[in-house]
Amino acid sequence: MPILLEFKNVSKIYNNVTKALTDVSFSVEEGEFVAIIGPSGSGKSTILRCINRLVDVTQGSVFFDGHDINQADKKEIRQVRKKVGMIFQHYNLVDRLSVIENVLHGRLGYKSAISGVVGHYTEEEKERAFQILAMLGLTEEAYKRCDELSGGQKQRVGIARSLMQEPRLLLCDEPIASLDPSSAKIIMDYLRDINETMGITCVANLHQVDVAMRYAKRIIGITAGQIVFDGPSDKLTRTKIYKIYESNEGELITDVG
Amino acid sequence: MSELDMARQLPITLDINKFMRKSRRGTIKTSTKSKSDFAIKMTLFVLLFLTVYGFATFDYKNVDIAKAVTGTWNNAKVLFGQPRLTYGTWREMLKELFVTFSLGALSTIFGAIIAFFGALLCAKNIANPIVANITKGFVAFIRAVPTILWVLIFTISAGLGSVAAVIGLTFHSAGYLIKAYAESIEEVDAGTIEALKASGASFWQIVFQALLPSSISRMTAWTFLRFEINFTNALAVGAAAGVGGIGFDLYMAGNHYFDLRELGFITYIVVAAVILLEVLATKIKSTVK
């Protein structure tokens, strides 16, 4: 499989002081499902945000589909973002708009500035939005305002919005961190389906090691901005987990199970 | 479509068309009509209408707007560009500034004391609802009278001076702070109050052991915010009612000596004081937290 995403010696320093990433290198093949695990503040979110340039890297380069993202101008960044969907821990929906409007926001990257402003979507786009909603079991909610939805439903709207982009890569920033276990399972199952049946590459930041091991075939563990593990999920041993979380045996909550 | 038909169509092949709402032109609708969106649009529409209506009906008394605007622009350049004291001295100005500051301070202190007890009568989680409503109504009345009118009314019974200014300013401060303090108190966890009640604490014990410690930082923040407002209000009252302080000098410079440069100088002093006050307030607020 061709390489879709590549990090080459990427470092990120915020405000000239806070080191978020140090010399991070890895590559992701098309169709992979990669989970990034690590303690809070270890730089997981920064990695994802470097990919769609919500964050600019300080050093090194990020390649998406062969293009160096750091060299991209405004127009090219837009082209990249169009092809990279993103879902968030707090869903980041426009709460006061309807579900269908939020889903259609996924098309804004395809619009000229003006037709995007007035919110003019084609009938095909709207039908596509409904198909995606049907796939995610949300047709009944299409005309509800997003603040009327449950957390799990909101996250599904987030997924629908990113699917509207027809993405090649889906970035998931702690997609289930604010959800109860049963909604979390539903969301993870959807993400696996999207990855397997639609062939969309997924890179997900996850807090829960067991979830990461169950859903991702490959895991990247980072600690204090550095990659300390990168390999198939069945190679992730207990000791390696402890190393990622810089903790001693018996201190992690996953040990209870 | 009858319920039976619906049931027959469900669920095997989900017909998405059924869930689409169509507009009159046959396109798929995307937005939902919510009460709040309607209210927002209505409010803005009415306000815009009133604005247009206002502009159409105002009595402009044949003022030459173009001339007045250029005149004001030139005056503003003099005011902000060439500040100079002619009629007053530095010392006098600083003294008057301090008077305005003190007027603000006195009314804030009085206002805060009154508001503390007023808020206890108002806060939903501790007050008697009838007493709370009466207090709130009274406060609404007090707040509805503009500060300057209170000051003018009190100059009759207390004479033109600091007493009228302070009492006039206190009315509003108290009204404002009662509302703010009451909200701060209402945010105190109900469980804390209940626990103290269960342990047999008296009303005042609850106030001083639970309510005050947990809302003091928020209350201080509000008090300082009000102090800033009171300073500007003291200035305005000084100008409009002639009760003293640097506001009166401002008025004299503008309306009596017609001296833009003096006006500019005083403006700079005042702005510096306001900024200083803001910085000070932020500092004190952060230490209280």
Place this chain on the structure above:
Amino acid sequence: MSDKQTSKITGETSKFQNRTSIFVKRKRSFTLAFLGVAALFVISAVVTNYDVINGFTSIPKAAIWMVKHFIPDAKAWSRVPYIFSKLIETVLVSVAVTMCASICAFFFSLLGTKTTRSSPWIARTVRIIAAFFRNVPDVVWAMLLLFSFGQNILTGFFALFFSTFGMLSRTFIETIDEVSASCVEALYATGATSIQTVFHGVIPSSMPEIVSWVLYMIETNIRSSTLIGILTATGIGYLFDLYYKRMDYSSASIVVIAIVITVIVIETLSNKIRKVIM
């Protein structure tokens, strides 16, 4: 293991001691704050020649005076239509000022918020300009405008406009940054441009808060325009000043009553609207 445990226990006792010291500290800082406020009070009272006794006695005196003099008589009632027209004018000025200033402040604040990703120095300039208009008191604007506009309705209008603009610019920047930040990030991530993000993210998510601030500003401006009216001889403020100086207190009382009713009606109405839109 046992070592760990003992250290834990000593840790806890020290925490406990810490807590008692917090109580002592709190008591001390309360006393300190009290003394500070008392000192401020004494100094302020001396500086302003504040007569504490006169202060207390003047309240019942004023109340008695109001009861005696604030009684509308026949002549005052005959002035009601005129007072009413001036009141309407004042309300309209307040609404118009607030709306014009809000529209300007909204576009201006878009340049100052993080949500539009405008360059840092533009954002900083915007904040400085907003601070300038906010901190120059409306009295100064009124004085300045009086020179060229004279005793005109526009004097009051612009004086209020400048300070409202300054105040709302800052408030809008803060509100938008707080309310819209999360959805704006998502919209940028889809490839939306800044303008699209403003229309699809910032405006829908921040509108309720913004309208709420506009309503609040209208209330405030009605009160402020009374004062500005006295300074610039326009509107309802001037009318009160006129009657007051002529010692026509019964007419002045009608002005006060009219203002009180207006403000309370507008406040109640705004609260009702706020409840629906939030």
